[in-house]
Amino acid sequence: MLVIGLISGTSVDGIDTALVEISGTVESPQVQLLAGETYPYSPRLRETILQVCGGEKLDLEALASLDDNIAAEFAQAALNIQKEAPKAQLIGSHGQTVFHRPPANDRLGYTVQLGRGAAIAKITRIPTISNFRAADIAQAGHGAPLVPKIDAYLLSHPTKARCVQNIGGIGNLTYLPPRQRENWQQKIFGWDTGPGNVLIDLAVQFLSQGQQTYDHNGQWSAQGQPCSELVHKWLQEPYFQQYPPKSTGRELFSPAYLAQLREDAQAYCLSDADWLASLTDLTAISIAHSYQTFLPEMPAEVLLCGGGARNAYLRQRLLAHLGSNVKLLTTDEVGLNSDFKEAIAFALLAYWRWHNFPGNLPQVTGAKAAVLLGEIYL
Numbered sequence: 001m002l003v004i005g006l007i008s009g010t011s012v013d014g015i016d017t018a019l020v021e022i023s024g025t026v027e028s029p030q031v032q033l034l035a036g037e038t039y040p041y042s043p044r045l046r047e048t049i050l051q052v053c054g055g056e057k058l059d060l061e062a063l064a065s066l067d068d069n070i071a072a073e074f075a076q077a078a079l080n081i082q083k084e085a086p087k088a089q090l091i092g093s094h095g096q097t098v099f100h101r102p103p104a105n106d107r108l109g110y111t112v113q114l115g116r117g118a119a120i121a122k123i124t125r126i127p128t129i130s131n132f133r134a135a136d137i138a139q140a141g142h143g144a145p146l147v148p149k150i151d152a153y154l155l156s157h158p159t160k161a162r163c164v165q166n167i168g169g170i171g172n173l174t175y176l177p178p179r180q181r182e183n184w185q186q187k188i189f190g191w192d193t194g195p196g197n198v199l200i201d202l203a204v205q206f207l208s209q210g211q212q213t214y215d216h217n218g219q220w221s222a223q224g225q226p227c228s229e230l231v232h233k234w235l236q237e238p239y240f241q242q243y244p245p246k247s248t249g250r251e252l253f254s255p256a257y258l259a260q261l262r263e264d265a266q267a268y269c270l271s272d273a274d275w276l277a278s279l280t281d282l283t284a285i286s287i288a289h290s291y292q293t294f295l296p297e298m299p300a301e302v303l304l305c306g307g308g309a310r311n312a313y314l315r316q317r318l319l320a321h322l323g324s325n326v327k328l329l330t331t332d333e334v335g336l337n338s339d340f341k342e343a344i345a346f347a348l349l350a351y352w353r354w355h356n357f358p359g360n361l362p363q364v365t366g367a368k369a370a371v372l373l374g375e376i377y378l
């Protein structure tokens, strides 16, 4: 089956689009990436989305327009990716997260992904599945991360324990025990580790007065020295200490949060590069701390994906904190494209929904049951 996966993540940089061929069976799928493209948002649309993510008030008329502008761009991405290729039979569209509230003791979570599937189906004339997180949230789950079940099917190893670490805007991990271990599927874990690139990106934009949006290959931060005292103070953030299941977003790791980290640094007389190195080190140590605190064992291999895998300084700090017993690779090195992994995941989640196969892992999201994910628009 030819399926298109679409997602714009928490970096809000554009629409990751994957055209994949899914063969095999529902419980043993084989996935081949035929084409992958990122279609950047226009600067104006990106700015509006970031303002909404930042809590800016929007009346319902403006919300409706934004929802349909995003849907139109997602539909166009789906049309573009198959210009040279045969027509896809199904689209799985994650949409654009603009709000995410994890569940609390006495209330369900709430999450909003814009770019309504009905409009994408109408424009493309291809059945579209969207709103993947809602059913898990209705089961008292976080609705995130959803990728761990995909990782289990595509990236688990017969004899080695692996972690898959996405470093997007937000970071998330999947822990995969060796497949030969008894009941290995029940021992899979996953959660959001905290900031991926979000704090680094916000800091680079602040320091460059909007001229740069990210620290290319980590070159700027590599010129500085992390301030260990500050990084350890920042690591006391309650989210890093919170026991999984857990999920987070730009609501917590926001421009206001970064402003506080800027203020904290004033007492240490750091250069811009030192502050950036400290934020990069915080990102790395928060990931490693998460492993060391919450996993049953350290993995033999960590497979990186997402744009942060290209940040050489971040990788170096991550390796330093994980320890030399852990081998750091990218998912590309084991055969899965690291830039389009999330888009591929939503193609496969759509395929599973189409075949009535549950997509969530309750032990990861905290949901009361495994459920079918996504709403189908024919």
Ligand SMILES: Nc1ncnc2c1ncn2[C@@H]1O[C@H](COP(=O)(O)OP(=O)(O)OP(=O)(O)O)[C@@H](O)[C@H]1O
Pocket: 008, 009, 010, 011, 012, 013, 166, 167, 168, 169, 170, 171, 196, 197, 201, 213, 214, 215, 216, 217, 218, 305, 306, 307, 308, 310, 311, 312, 342
């Ligand atoms: N060459 C590079 N050097 C350093 N950082 C990079 C590089 N390329 C991409 N990035 C970082 O990766 C980010 C984009 O990553 P990605 O597309 O994986 O995020 P996302 O999918 O939007 O987020 P999420 O996974 O949280 O939904 C950019 O904002 C930038 O910070």
Ligand SMILES: CC(=O)N[C@H]1[C@@H]2OC[C@@H](O2)[C@@H](O)[C@@H]1O[C@H](C)C(=O)O
Pocket: 009, 010, 097, 100, 111, 143, 144, 145, 146, 147, 148, 166, 168, 169, 170, 171, 172, 192, 247, 248, 249, 342
């Ligand atoms: C609410 C939301 O959009 N969460 C994203 C975000 O980006 C990374 C991390 O936080 C992850 O939990 C999730 O996305 C991936 C695709 C997931 O659900 O697995």
